[in-house]
Amino acid sequence: MPEVTRRDAFLRGARELLPAGPGVFAWGLVTGVAMVKSGLTVGQALGLSLAAYAGSAQLAALPLIAAVAPVWLVTLTALVVNLRFVVYSAITRGHFAHLGAGRRLWLGYIVGDVMFVKFTTLLAREPDYPHRVPYYVGGAVCNWVLWQISSIVGILAADAIPATWGLELAGTLALIALIVPLCNRWPALGGVVVAGTVAVLTHALPLRLGLLAGMVSGMAAALWIESRLDARGSGS
Amino acid sequence: MEWQVWLSIAGITLSTFLARSTLLVAGSRLRLPPRVESALRFAPACALAAIVLPDLAYVQGVLQFDLHNARLLAGVVATVFFALTRSMTGTIGLGMCAYWALRYLAGP
Numbered sequence: 001m002p003e004v005t006r007r008d009a010f011l012r013g014a015r016e017l018l019p020a021g022p023g024v025f026a027w028g029l030v031t032g033v034a035m036v037k038s039g040l041t042v043g044q045a046l047g048l049s050l051a052a053y054a055g056s057a058q059l060a061a062l063p064l065i066a067a068v069a070p071v072w073l074v075t076l077t078a079l080v081v082n083l084r085f086v087v088y089s090a091i092t093r094g095h096f097a098h099l100g101a102g103r104r105l106w107l108g109y110i111v112g113d114v115m116f117v118k119f120t121t122l123l124a125r126e127p128d129y130p131h132r133v134p135y136y137v138g139g140a141v142c143n144w145v146l147w148q149i150s151s152i153v154g155i156l157a158a159d160a161i162p163a164t165w166g167l168e169l170a171g172t173l174a175l176i177a178l179i180v181p182l183c184n185r186w187p188a189l190g191g192v193v194v195a196g197t198v199a200v201l202t203h204a205l206p207l208r209l210g211l212l213a214g215m216v217s218g219m220a221a222a223l224w225i226e227s228r229l230d231a232r233g234s235g236s
Numbered sequence: 237m238e239w240q241v242w243l244s245i246a247g248i249t250l251s252t253f254l255a256r257s258t259l260l261v262a263g264s265r266l267r268l269p270p271r272v273e274s275a276l277r278f279a280p281a282c283a284l285a286a287i288v289l290p291d292l293a294y295v296q297g298v299l300q301f302d303l304h305n306a307r308l309l310a311g312v313v314a315t316v317f318f319a320l321t322r323s324m325t326g327t328i329g330l331g332m333c334a335y336w337a338l339r340y341l342a343g344p
Contacts, residue, residue: 061248108261177324
């Protein structure tokens with residue numbers, strides 16, 4: 001069997017992201033439109049998309065920017081909406097530990113929800129896969145390119161895309177398709193149900209803290225269910 | 237004010253780096269308790285669920301957990317379809333068609 005090269009791994013990472021492409025694209029498009037409709041100039045919207053690369057944080061910050069809120073509040077809001085990535089980086093840090101600090105900085109910057117789930121799926125299925133970092137970068141670059149192209153199209157064509165189409169749903173549907181395979185065992189399924197329910201109930205919290213509340217309680221619930229199942233298994 | 241918008245954009249960019257790269261740059265110097273390490277396995281699924289469910293259940297800021305919520309129904313259709321077929325592109329396509337059809341049937 002021919003050896004897997006770093007190039008193969010990069011291309012595989014990119015290829016495995018593509019099925020989610022329509023969802024990522026629709027989401028970027030809607031974010032681009034939303035930035036212009038909230039009052040940003042085309043230049044500012046392009047700058048925000050290319051520099052921040054943070055879909056949900058960008059959307060959460062828009063009303064604050066429009067209201068000329070203080071810069072620290074805008075930054076804090078974006079930081080809180082981004083907090084799930086702190087948890088993601090706790091998972092990846094062991095795999096990047098051998099790299100230089102500069103590389104690690106950029107590997108963190110390019111992470112996205114969809115490519116991250118693909119990456120953790122690879123780690124679970126093929127724990128000995130040799131070129132994890134090129135695989136990660138392949139998925140991340142593919143994600144970045146799709147996102148930026150769609151965002152730029154949305155920014156430039158903001159007036160031609162009516163909000164009534166509800167295109168942002170496509171991004172949510174892509175996330176559903178990512179969640180389903182992760183629920184293959186009881187603890188994960190229970191965690192997902194608790195996370196979703198708590199997030200719905202705490203939706204009114206400021207700074208989108210409901211997302212964080214849902215995630216943390218879901219993780220705790222999954223851990224608890226797992227310990228109960230283990231206790232039952234070893235007791236029999 | 238123009239400059240304040242650009243400062244805000246810089247602030248959002250800073251928050252991207254802070255959230256995503258701080259732990260990576262700190263590297264393996266940081267040790268987490270085993271229970272926390274163990275809970276991290278469930279983080280992606282739980283984070284996505286905490287994004288998706290409120291997104292489907294709230295219509296213009298109001299909780300609408302019933303059969304009149306076209307987004308919620310489209311989400312259910314997409315979940316069932318993906319569980320059966322494992323086709324992501326098909327799931328997105330069918331889910332969007334279901335959403336548009338449901339809205340059309342509900343009338344203006």
